[in-house]
Amino acid sequence: MQPLQLNLEARQNLSDLILTITKTGDLYLDPEQVKQVKSICKKSDANVKATYELLMIQLQRKHAQIRYSSTQLIAELFQRSHVFRELLVADYSIFLQLTVGIHQNTLPPPILFAEKTKQLAISLTNEWNAKYGAVYKQIALGYEFLRYHLKVDFTNLVPVTEEARSAEQRAQEEMSRRLRQKRFEKVTREIEEKAEDIQDNLRKMDSCFDILVPKLDDEAVLSAVFNASAGNNHGDVSVDAEEMENEEIEGEGSNADSETPMQHDPLGVFENALGSNRYKLTINVNKDNPVDVEESEENSEVFTTLRECYRLIVKKHWPMVMEWLDVLMKADRESGERRQEYDRLLKLAIDLKKGVADAKSKSEDLGVNMDTMYGLHENNSDEDDEEFEQVDISATSADKKKGKQPKNDTQKLASANPVFAMHGAEILEDDPTYVGGTRTTAVRMAKQLTTAKSDNSSATTRSAAYESSTSTAEDEESRKALLARAPVVPWDDDLALWDKKEMAFNTSGLEFSHRFLGVGDGSNLVSQATLDRMKMRTRIYNPELPKVIKACRFPMSNGKLCMRRDLVRCPYHGPVIPRDEFGQIQLPPEEGGFIQEENMLDDVEEADLINRAVAAASSSSSSFGTRSSSRLQKDTSTWEDIEDDVHQALGLQKIEPKRKRGQAGGAASKKKKKPASALINISKPPDSARARLLKHVASKASKDSVEQDQRGERSELTRNSRLNRWGS
């Protein structure tokens, strides 16, 4: 070991640093400062020794926060420096005394940090024992001592040193890696087993689809489809052939911004109730039921099979495949042969997922889903047909006017004003399912209706109104006059009764007396007094306090006005009296107290005051700006100003002799603030219930009163004893 030469400068640095680090009281050390300490310690072993001594001094402070910070710093240095370890190990029992509180030592308050320090020290001992226990017997002994005598539980400790933390992390990673590996292997086995099943199932479903849904590449089927639907949509509609495989045109509507242009065939136009071939068509595919395959007697077998397969897919295969994918995605990518295996499995899983998803959506398109699991009889889809009812046209048109539409209508309304006249619109109007054309007519009809009615109804209402108005014209006049002077009061219970002369109660006749309304005198009427009371209005009185308490505004020696706001009397300047902006009295004070106090100021002070007042008056006449600024300044005057003033008046020393009068505003801002420290003040007794009670109980006034009571009791006793002395 090199000779321990103390570098004074480094030592000074160290002690400053350690003091600041340990006195912040924060939960975590400032890494920058810790780094500085380390860099100083790194230079020489003498510095390490000095650091150790300083830290032990800090550790002995009777404040848990300082001890906590010191312990953290010790932990930092312990794992770095061999010399530090040697030093600490020699005093390890002292270290434990100060941090854990062994050997009847108690940790200082605050309790929270004491507990934290203890935990930290225990964790450190645990980790150091694991690492250095074999070399430093003292640590092992300390560990044993804690375990054996203090019964400290060393399991489930949070790792505190970096190494322990990283070791724990590594262990966790290793564990999760193993878990992933295990799951991966399991999934591999599962895929090998189940893939065949799923593919079987998919094939089965495919064959079902083949039977149920015609394919587009089959010319015969295609033509059949088109011929079958020629009745209502006869047209050359350009839709993707592949879409046609699953979907069929369900309905069409005319719309201005559609995409598919009609190409020819006016006959089609006519038959489809289209006014012109210049309309554009949108083909809206019904999302609910795109494939128009009905379940019937012939294909019920196929549907049953399909349902079974579907159930299998939804309940078992789909979640299974998703899980496979999940596991495969998370599994470790390895190279070489395993990698190929992995890729193969992943590809297989993705294919399966695609297949299952396809089959699922296809069967859902066919109306097979979890709701329609049990075939035709419980299927409520065909109830839709019965929703159509015979309704008369006017009713429906009225509905349409309100914006309602029949349920099966998915088309948008035609524009209100068709540019081109409708071909055969009259016929179509009779068709209840037709909307576009009838809308305008409906409007027209409604108009006609209202005009026709107005001939009758409006006449009658008008006449009725006229009659009533003529009969009650005078009442109306008086009513208006009454209303004009009637008071407007908010609603309350009394308004219900205000015009009642009498009020019956208990109309049942069974009982005369009422719990609340009192005993009737046989008349079953509420007594007049009660009724009067019930007519009274509840009013809640809230007295208004004076909102603005005036400031004292006594002119102080620093040129400002006293800011104290007291109701009656300022404790420094006597009764509060109205003053102007410069503190001059506007009305002569009634009492002499104020004048007396003013007289106490010495002559110089008074002259100064007068001078300033004069100056202020002159400046106020010249410019308003300065005055307002002075008022601003006045607002910043603080308690100290008042205090200074009073002290001055009483001939006492100022509290802050450094401050110069007249610069008070600047001095206040110049005042240095102590660096904020999170250290908890432990010298202050805790605010306990006992302390609060004691404040009252032990106060002089209460003691006096108790004493007085006791004295009274005692004197009474003596008086009584005198009274009881007989015959003397």
Next chain:
Amino acid sequence: MQMELGIVRPAVFQRRYLARRILDITLDPSTSIQREHVGAVNTIDIEEAEGRYLLSGGGDGNIHVYDLEDSERKERRIIKTASADPRIRLCDLKSGAFTHSLSGHRGTVLSVDWSPRHEYLLASGSTDTTVRLWDIRKSAACLCSLDLHNSNSPPLSEANSAHTRTVNGVMFTPDGLHLVTTGHDDKMRLWDLYTGQNTLANYGTMIRNQFVSNLTPLISPMSMGSPTFVFHPSDDRSILMFDLMDGSLVKRLTGSYGRVTALAWRPRTQEIYSAGNDHDILVWAPKSVDHENALKAIADQDTWSDSD
């Protein structure tokens, strides 16, 4: 140089080596004695014939016998006896009867020791602050009461006192020429037995000794020409190692977590065994070089990171 030429006499060599080893003594990280007691260990001793068996008596009422060569342990149970009698009774180990009763102390006798030089000489320390020397052959057995201030008062004067407070440890040096006593006044004193005078060796103020129980200092084997050391257990859970003659503090052995109650010396391996009231017996041994090297390799290096 002298060693290489072989002109150092074996005795001197042995002495020097011994002294060095004693100076090197520290807590032995490799060996440990299994914790068997469930109460404080009050006393330990090592049998003298072989230096192999360690006896320990504990506050739990058990005496354990440890084999220091291998970790075998035998157990015997006896009932602990305590005496608050101001007389010293001598028991004949063969017959088991009391043979002598030495009276003179006016307080509990806490510590006695036989002189290694004169087999009839006995020293005792008591709570009456005196240390008395006895010749058991005589009927008026007490030879003298040691006096702290070396005054000229008669040897059996009532005013004589060896410590200002209770004496709880007396120990002859191995050559029987000196007596070491320690007491509750936190002082250790060295007495010259030829003159019966206090040598006034000053052992400093580090000693803490406040428990009313036998606390005997341990003196390392003496040899001419090399310092002798005395080990004194202190109440602050450490063992203080002093130079016997000039009283300077040589070393402070820390590491025990309980008050050290007794020390035992194992001559063959120069080991110290210490019993503590934390139910534990610790082994203190000179650092062995090869062992150290193996262990310290991990712990020795500084691990300053480059970023600091």
